Amino acid sequence: MNFVKDDKMIRIEDLVFEYGWDEEEAAAPVNAVDHVSLEVERGSFTAVIGRNGSGKSTLAKNINALLLPASGRVIVDGFDTLDDAALWEIRQRVGMVFQNPDNQLVSAVVEDDVAFGPENLGVAPDEIRERIRFSLTAVDMYAHRKMAPHLLSGGQKQRVAIAGVIAMKPEIIIFDEPTAMLDPEGRAEVMGIIERLHEENITVVLITHFMEETLNSDRIVIMDRGRIAMEGTPAEIFSRTAEIEALDLKLPFAVELTARLKERGIDIPAGLITERALSEHLLTLWKGNETSDLCPSE
Amino acid sequence: MSIRVENLTHIYNKGLAYETKAVDDVSFTVADGEFIGIIGHTGSGKSTLIQHLNGILKPESGSIFIGDAEITAKKIKMNEIRKRVGLVFQYPEYQLFEETVSKDIAFGPKNLGLSEEEIDERVREAMQMVGLDFATYAGRSPFELSGGQKRRVAIAGVIAMRPEVLILDEPTAGLDPKSHEDILNMVKSIRHRAGGIVILVSHNMGDVAEMADRVFVMDGGKLARVGTPAEVFADEAFLKRIGLGVPPAARMANDLAARGLASGRVILNIDEMTDFLADTLSGARESKS
Numbered sequence: 399m400n401f402v403k404d405d406k407m408i409r410i411e412d413l414v415f416e417y418g419w420d421e422e423e424a425a426a427p428v429n430a431v432d433h434v435s436l437e438v439e440r441g442s443f444t445a446v447i448g449r450n451g452s453g454k455s456t457l458a459k460n461i462n463a464l465l466l467p468a469s470g471r472v473i474v475d476g477f478d479t480l481d482d483a484a485l486w487e488i489r490q491r492v493g494m495v496f497q498n499p500d501n502q503l504v505s506a507v508v509e510d511d512v513a514f515g516p517e518n519l520g521v522a523p524d525e526i527r528e529r530i531r532f533s534l535t536a537v538d539m540y541a542h543r544k545m546a547p548h549l550l551s552g553g554q555k556q557r558v559a560i561a562g563v564i565a566m567k568p569e570i571i572i573f574d575e576p577t578a579m580l581d582p583e584g585r586a587e588v589m590g591i592i593e594r595l596h597e598e599n600i601t602v603v604l605i606t607h608f609m610e611e612t613l614n615s616d617r618i619v620i621m622d623r624g625r626i627a628m629e630g631t632p633a634e635i636f637s638r639t640a641e642i643e644a645l646d647l648k649l650p651f652a653v654e655l656t657a658r659l660k661e662r663g664i665d666i667p668a669g670l671i672t673e674r675a676l677s678e679h680l681l682t683l684w685k686g687n688e689t690s691d692l693c694p695s696e
Numbered sequence: 697m698s699i700r701v702e703n704l705t706h707i708y709n710k711g712l713a714y715e716t717k718a719v720d721d722v723s724f725t726v727a728d729g730e731f732i733g734i735i736g737h738t739g740s741g742k743s744t745l746i747q748h749l750n751g752i753l754k755p756e757s758g759s760i761f762i763g764d765a766e767i768t769a770k771k772i773k774m775n776e777i778r779k780r781v782g783l784v785f786q787y788p789e790y791q792l793f794e795e796t797v798s799k800d801i802a803f804g805p806k807n808l809g810l811s812e813e814e815i816d817e818r819v820r821e822a823m824q825m826v827g828l829d830f831a832t833y834a835g836r837s838p839f840e841l842s843g844g845q846k847r848r849v850a851i852a853g854v855i856a857m858r859p860e861v862l863i864l865d866e867p868t869a870g871l872d873p874k875s876h877e878d879i880l881n882m883v884k885s886i887r888h889r890a891g892g893i894v895i896l897v898s899h900n901m902g903d904v905a906e907m908a909d910r911v912f913v914m915d916g917g918k919l920a921r922v923g924t925p926a927e928v929f930a931d932e933a934f935l936k937r938i939g940l941g942v943p944p945a946a947r948m949a950n951d952l953a954a955r956g957l958a959s960g961r962v963i964l965n966i967d968e969m970t971d972f973l974a975d976t977l978s979g980a981r982e983s984k985s
């Protein structure tokens with residue numbers, strides 16, 4: 399069934415998913431995703447956070463039809479994941495990038511790896527060459543196209559994995575903890591690419607345990623025991639400090655530092671959630687102090 | 697118990713076109729009770745280095761002494777070493793193989809030949825330490841857990857052995873913030889109780905700064921720097937050049953310093969940052985009057 403295209407790229411309606419469970423166990427199965435409804439705007443950047451086992455990856459796999467609902471529906475760009483005939487359309491639209499850079503690359507040469515997906519889609523050879531070029535360029539790895547993946551750093555491998563997904567020309571990319579295994583430089587590289595993809599109107603869903611990585615998102619969704627516990631912009635979410643802590647999450651560094659400085663009587667307005675924004679404000683405060691030191695008449 | 701490593705070199709795929717010198721003439725000692733943090737970009741040789749410390753990998757050349765035992769010697773009994781040196785792998789989820797969580801954790805202690813009661817006690821204790829509720833998880837299949845839950849099972853399996861040297865290779869990757877903190881606290885408490893050596897490989901500069909007595913910096917298979925956290929993290933330019941960084945507090949302090957607001961000391965954590973800013977920003981106002 400094909401629905402009208404609209405500004406919602408993903409519609410999740412009362413989704414329930416449960417993994418099979420042991421018949422002998424007395425306890426009732428817990429739904430890995432439990433009555434979740436969520437709409438994701440076309441071209442938006444959604445960050446999904448929540449404790450281990452809260453259902454983030456399960457939710458993600460329901461979006462690209464790797465898993466199918468027990469009840470409820472998932473509609474991707476108008477296509478229902480329960481509709482067998484739509485599977486092809488959905489897989490073409492949704493790309494996934496996972497945590498471990500080492501087991502996502504299958505080929506002996508970087509460019510073959512990127513070609514792998516389009517080849518499976520039956521894309522023509524000329525078009526594949528073009529896709530290799532633009533997707534490796536997009537992640538700054540075109541110069542490395544002839545290299546063996548095992549010679550790359552973790553961040554570079556992860557960028558090649560992302561290029562492989564970009565080469566499929568997806569409309570949505572779901573990143574499931576793409577930086578968890580990376581060194582600081584690799585993390586920064588991958589986050590830079592995610593932000594660039596977002597600027598280019600790809601719909602981005604980022605699952606992460608790093609609060610800092612959610613700060614540039616349009617919306618944060620917090621999962622808890624299969625349900626959505628909180629939803630809002632980063633500034634809204636991280637102003638609700640008690641709730642965040644009750645969900646076993648953490649405040650971003652700048653928010654934590656702001657709270658502590660306020661306790662010490664330093665005046666800081668709400669909503670400075672990035673280190674950069676907080677630094678700017680602190681510098682202004684400091685310069686204000688300096689000038690008033692220099693001009694005692696003030 | 698101490699560790700001594702002398703001129704250790706490891707080469708993968710020796711003689712083949714793509715041979716890699718993953719560890720290159722590395723020497724160091726670790727004193728009894730020391731906490732070592734190892735940082736380095738991906739591929740710098742961290743995992744290769746530490747896999748030598750419990751004999752999983754054999755070096756191309758060089759020697760390793762754990763206490764008095766030279767584990768690189770020909771006739772050494774590896775079982776003895778593995779009892780004393782516990783290693784949590786970087787991808788511990790691949791270490792899981794039993795049909796239930798409790799069996800998986802019991803595997804090591806069983807091989808030590810302990811009694812059933814002792815094994816059971818250790819399994820329960822280890823599960824508690826990593827924050828896995830016994831009633832909920834003991835009977836579950838380790839393959840049907842979330843990524844973070846698998847990681848805890850793998851860590852529990854190693855701590856159930858009560859090793860004298862505990863080595864953790866990026867143990868908190870993929871853990872939610874609370875579990876991350878719990879694992880670090882667990883590592884601290886184990887150390888407090890047993891007083892053994894802990895070696896933590898991590899990409900989290902803040903954790904290393906907070907926990908380690910000394911930091912080893914790996915770069916291209918070599919031990920590039922060794923020092924206290926304050927010494928090592930004082931040089932952000934160097935660390936960035938080799939793909940690393942400094943803890944968030946240090947990063948922000950350096951940024952403020954570059955724009956004129958300098959602290960004149962090494963700031964490693966949020967407490968130090970708060971003190972510095974509170975003093976500077978309110979102090980200026982007070983000194984006026």
Ligand SMILES: Nc1ncnc2c1ncn2[C@@H]1O[C@H](COP(=O)(O)OP(=O)(O)OP(=O)(O)O)[C@@H](O)[C@H]1O
Pocket residue numbers: 417418430448449450451452453454455456457839840841842843844845870872
């Ligand atoms: N293959 C599986 N079989 C059975 N249960 C599973 C399976 N995979 C996950 N689960 C269970 O489903 C729930 C949700 O798991 P999921 O992997 O979606 O969590 P997550 O939020 O991605 O966690 P993490 O942060 O650790 O990656 C958990 O209770 C988990 O134990």
Ligand SMILES: Nc1ncnc2c1ncn2[C@@H]1O[C@H](COP(=O)(O)OP(=O)(O)O)[C@@H](O)[C@H]1O
Pocket residue numbers: 548549708709716717718736737738739740741742743744745
């Ligand atoms: N099993 C292996 N076979 C061949 N090369 C390997 C193997 N494991 C690691 N290497 C190579 O050895 C070097 C060091 O890797 P590793 O010890 O895993 O570094 P780190 O843990 O610091 O990321 C890298 O060049 C890596 O590609």
Ligand SMILES: [Mg+2]
Pocket residue numbers: 454455456574842843
């Ligand atoms: Mg997950």
Ligand SMILES: [Mg+2]
Pocket residue numbers: 739742743744786865
């Ligand atoms: Mg490693």
